[in-house]
Amino acid sequence: MPNLFEDDRCYVLGDTELEILGDRDKLAQWRHKGVGPAYYKIGGKVIYRGSDLNAWLAANRVEPSRDSTR
Template identity: 70%
Template sequence: MVSKTFDDDRHYVLGDPELDLIGSREKLAQWRHKRKGPPFYKLGRKIIYRGADLNAWLAKNRTDPENG
């Protein structure tokens, strides 16, 4: 079984150090503005990322150099 980078059942908020694996706060903000990057929830001013969504986004954006 492959381990997951993020806990599927956890919700991550800006400032959580685990999000640094994907990008800085500024990079995540740019992606949200451009409608890129992982899915997120916006509750008022709070940004929330679901662990399951982060893992799915990482898997979708995986590059395998052997497959061109």
């Protein structure tokens, strides 16, 4: 799968591309719990690097089991 985010771009809250991860409140919850993608906090501004977002997405990929019994 190609990267969903541009590796060399910085994304800030309010960028529509971030909505694929969740809304502003969801991203804030993840930052508070320490479970979301890596970010920078400069002053009061939250900045996500595209490469960090892509790495986080890849690490959270779920591979369904072909042998699932339900």
